[in-house]
Amino acid sequence: MARKKVKLALIANDSARKATFNKRKKGLIKKVSELSVLCGVSACAVVYGPYEARPIVWPSAQDAQRVLARLKSLPETEQNKKMMNQEAFLRQRVAKLREQVKRQERENREEELKELMSRCVDGEGGGALARAGVEEVTALACMVEVKAKAVQERMEALRRGGDGRFGKEEKLVLGEAEVAAAVVAGACG
Amino acid sequence: MARKKVKLALIANDSARKATFNKRKKGLIKKVSELSVLCGVSACAVVYGPYEARPIVWPSAQDAQRVLARLKSLPETEQNKKMMNQEAFLRQRVAKLREQVKRQERENREEELKELMSRCVDGEGGGALARAGVEEVTALACMVEVKAKAVQERMEALRRGGDGRFGKEEKLVLGEAEVAAAVVAGACG
DNA sequence: ATCTCTATGTATAATAG
């Protein structure tokens, strides 16, 4: 289960090469995007795969072309402005989605609690549970809520972190949320 | 002398950002060249630094130009297709998060059911609930699961809907599910 | 083939000079 030191040469084995290609392609794209985000620069990567007919391009063909077409660098301020706008857009989007989720969660929870109550009150089998009473129901309601709370607590944490900056734990979460938001934006736009 | 977990956002500190930029730029170029050599594919990377007037290009400006020229010559529809790559990347990322959530949800659910069982068996008040037996427990377990299932069912629905496009109703759901998934992944991970 | 797991190599954040 060990890992050999990598020999820097064409991988002979066909399937091994493909596996490596996929892994490293993914890693590369991640690196590019990280560099771009962390340092606020534009960057792109193009990979011609032997397995796909078309090259893999990040962030997009247009961007890549634009990036390379302008061999003279953009004024820095413009770049930053552009990036800020994009980030602001994503943040806004995330905020909206958070609200939606929150509302939906609340509604669902209420529904479920109501249903649970009904079950207990009308309970089959002589209503043993019904007689067991409030504390049982409460305990179980609590159970039902555990899941729902996980999400919301997280949101609270994010908000609490909140002078606009995020703690180190939260940033990943935020990052993921933003990724999701971006995808959603793509799907909806 | 430790190394903190990296926060995926623009590095505020100016000199730190520059240092990171230089390190990561170098690393990125190395990755590109490794991928190219190991897998025998052509690839290029372009990075616009805010510090250099001209972008850093690998393997060479000429090669990159040639590589990107091929992109330029693609029919526009193909270009648009390729434009989806960033989105595809994000989607892939989200898909993974979904998996994580799913796994975690399952684990959590088991934990909770176990706890519920204990409660019922050791139940206070003469064990009315305990005697009420399996069907009560089952019903309640079902309740507990509702929350956990909500996200997954929606995912299923999406998949079933599934030629890759999403109906207008599903779009919103998708948004909620993905945001939730991301947040939950953060909370659980 | 494709995914997962994990031991290990590699990249790099923080620190020192």
Add this chain to the structure above:
DNA sequence: TCTATTATACATAGAGA
């Protein structure tokens, strides 16, 4: 600020399902 060092996070080769 740049370079070197080191501890730690991250990427991934190889193996198994």
